Amino acid sequence: MILRALEEIKAQVRQNTLLLQALAKKQPVQRGALSDEYNFPMKNEEDLKRVEDMLREKEQEKALTSYLSTFGGSSTGDTIRRIMRYIISNQFAAQFNWLGRGNKRAFAALKLASIIRDQSSSSELDSDSE
Numbered sequence: 836m837i838l839r840a841l842e843e844i845k846a847q848v849r850q851n852t853l854l855l856q857a858l859a860k861k862q863p864v865q866r867g868a869l870s871d872e873y874n875f876p877m878k879n880e881e882d883l884k885r886v887e888d889m890l891r892e893k894e895q896e897k898a899l900t901s902y903l904s905t906f907g908g909s910s911t912g913d914t915i916r917r918i919m920r921y922i923i924s925n926q927f928a929a930q931f932n933w934l935g936r937g938n939k940r941a942f943a944a945l946k947l948a949s950i951i952r953d954q955s956s957s958s959e960l961d962s963d964s965e
Contacts, residue, residue: 873899876924883927883945890946903954918951 877883889895906921908914919928935941942948 873922875922876920876927877922878924878927883947887946890950896946896950900950900954903951914954915951918954922947922951 873886903918906917908917931942932939933943
């Protein structure tokens with residue numbers, strides 16, 4: 836009985852190893868490295884300009900998109916909230932709204948916004964296909 840239990844545990848470990856390897860291939864970006872590079876959360880205009888400048892390069896855009904895909908959430912709104920809490924401080928975020936109405940800036944005009952929007956759309960599609 837003990838040998839059978841050990842065999843079942845070994846089989847489960849092999850299956851988990853295969854799943855982890857598949858996930859590692861799908862999401863190769865390491866959170867720590869990219870996080871340090873972007874220095875999130877952004878706290879001021881200088882931080883935002885630096886990030887927007889970095890995102891002009893396709894490789895940087897791809898890397899950030901892949902990085903943000905690791906956040907996930909129970910819904911599209913939850914995913915976006917998690918990402919936003921991570922990338923921008925509350926005080927700096929208060930200077931923005933989506934369209935830039937009133938005395939605020941338009942977040943929708945940023946390259947960062949299109950990456951977040953695209954990422955949340957693709958995560959919604961991924962959860963629909965499961």
